[in-house]
Amino acid sequence: MQSVRLSLVVTASFMSSAWHINAHADAARGKTLYESRCIGCHSVDASRVGPLHRGVVGRKAGSVKDYDYSPALKTSKVVWDVTLLQTWLTDPEAFIQGQRMGYSVDEAKDRVDLAEYLATLK
């Protein structure tokens, strides 16, 4: 019983922590980060070296029309949400092995803000 209680406390604490981070997500800062870090390969409305980002939240990974994805992305079952985008940005290769993006984002706050900005691209 005690371990169940402890587990609940830990879970609640984690959820509280996650909520705390998301509550302070800054899409405007995310846009600035996007303009400096992602624009080398990505655009909002056009696929370039990387696929376009408009509509990414809610979209199945590897599904932008006419973009040449890796087989790993094409066969992935992932449907992007804000949390999964943060996981992806932490270490794309650890998340989906065989994908092609060598870029990752070190700082958790940066990942939160970038994902929040991407979620605005509807």
Place this chain on the structure above:
Amino acid sequence: MKSIVNSEALSRRNFLSTTATLSAGTIALLAGNSALAQGMAGNAAADVGILNVALGVEHEAINAYQLGAGSGLLQKPVLDIAVSFQSHHKAHRDALIATIQKLGGKPVEEKKLDEYAKALNAASLKSQGDVLDLAARLELGATNAYIGVIPAFKDTALAKVAARLAADETMHWTILTNALGRPLPATALSFGA
């Protein structure tokens, strides 16, 4: 075509890694474990993947400068600088292709100019400032992309290559920013962060 990696260092490294890979790979194949045998080339395949993304960036940069130079919007000496920067990107491209091939990979192909024009919304470029702004945005993005992939390379010689490419892109961005009359970064360590 010259590889961007020091040829002797790469040959030595490749020789050592290939010898080790083939030996272990052969053992895996003999044991009937083809998945393991394929996995032996994983590090090189991962590096080739990153290099091919870099090559895609270089193809796009060459075509972006082509669009700018052919737009009739650039005046001398800006036009000369744009052509000079394009020649740098062509050298990057050639070196990346040579390196990818040396590692046994297949370089990604360049798209048609029209496709780059559409993706970069070249129709919206109406002035020299517009062209320079687009070039500066792409150069900053490329700088940060190259810095960002440095830790992902399995081969440290290739990580150095990414750093050298980033240095060239930073130089381009700095000149373009100056030409646009914009201030330089107020703080240190502004790139790659």
